[in-house]
Amino acid sequence: MFHKEGFKILLVSLMLFIALNLATSFITNLIWVKYTVFGISFIFFILVAQFFRNPKRGILQNENxxxxxxxxxxxxxxxxxxxxxxxxxxxxxxxxxxxxxxxxxxxxxxxxxxxxxxxxxxxxxxxxxxxxxxxxxxxxxxxxxxxxxxxxxxxxxxxxxxxxxxxxxxxxxxxxxxxxxxxxxxxxxxxxxxxxxxxxxxxxxxxxxxxxxxxxx
Missing domain, CATH: 2.70.70 (Glucose Permease (Domain IIA))
Known part of the structure; x- marks a missing residue:
């Protein structure tokens, strides 16, 4: 689950990830270049995604x-x-x-x-x-x-x-x-x-x- 404050940034990051990899496919036929760009951009997207995670917690409300x-x-x-x-x-x-x-x-x-x-x-x-x-x-x-x-x-x-x-x-x-x-x-x-x-x-x-x-x- 992701926090609502991250939705816009995650969407922009995903679009950049897709655009960058598509552009790389058109620019070069070198497999190692494609895999390198994919790997770096994928890691970057995962880092952004994990920053905005919003895990559920076992909250036990108590005024004490x-x-x-x-x-x-x-x-x-x-x-x-x-x-x-x-x-x-x-x-x-x-x-x-x-x-x-x-x-x-x-x-x-x-x-x-x-x-x-x-x-x-x-x-x-x-x-x-x-x-x-x-x-x-x-x-x-x-x-x-x-x-x-x-x-x-x-x-x-x-x-x-x-x-x-x-x-x-x-x-x-x-x-x-x-x-x-x-x-x-x-x-x-x-x-x-x-x-x-x-x-x-x-x-x-x-x-x-x-x-x-x-x-x-």
Whole structure:
């Protein structure tokens, strides 16, 4: 299954794949050239296709835990000053997404969207210390039943050129549903209340809508 954000790009890629191979057949009769062009273009198409995959997940909705909003690797767990919305200290869990990860963003918890804001910005590498404040990004705040307000932020990287965010202020949302997509990028930060127990460790690989970042017993 592919994400709807990839349909146009996949169609264009498929048309280019077909056109390139047809043109090669008309230009040359050399078999090795035809096979080389076919092989390279086929690999390119498969890479594009796998980037926009949207696998179904075994989502078990529960207000007692916050799930990872994306697939990737945990690169930071620390107390930081959140300057945009809370303007105080929060517990940050940062997840880095490689080009091979699923890039669908999912709601980490059920609740109501209290804040949703897009910011234009730079395209620094995702692990750059200033990327969360200077890169293209979106910030979404959800009012949850057990954790109060939690914030997650999609951050573009050096390759990502477009962030898609579906969250609308006042919207009632369900944990694990699609909340957006980062095309060819990068990182998502989750901000939790100070003192929230964390179930993951730095370096751990997480799965969107399945891995529990935190759980209240």
């Amino acid at each position: 835990f916050v799930v990872a909003p994306v697939d990737g690797k945990v690169v930071a767990i620390e107390e930081v000053e959140e300057k945009e919305y809370f303007k105080d200290k929060r517990l940050l869990v940062s997840i880095f997404m490689s080009p091979l990860n699923v890039h669908v963003t999912r709601y980490p918890s059920s609740g109501e969207v209290k804040y949703s804001q897009y910011h234009k910005g730079k395209y620094l590498v995702a692990w750059h210390p200033k990327s969360s404040e200077e890169n293209e990004r979106t910030t979404v705040v959800i009012e949850t039943a057990k954790f109060g307000e939690i914030l997650y932020r999609q951050i573009a990287g050096a390759v990502a050129k477009r962030i898609v965010n579906y969250a609308v202020v006042g919207q009632k949302i369900n944990q694990g549903d699609d909340s957006g997509f980062i095309k060819f990028g990068s990182r998502v930060d989750v901000f939790l209340p100070i003192g929230t127990p964390v179930n993951v460790q730095i370096g751990e690989k997480v799965r969107g809508a399945e891995t529990k970042l935190t759980e209240l017993i």
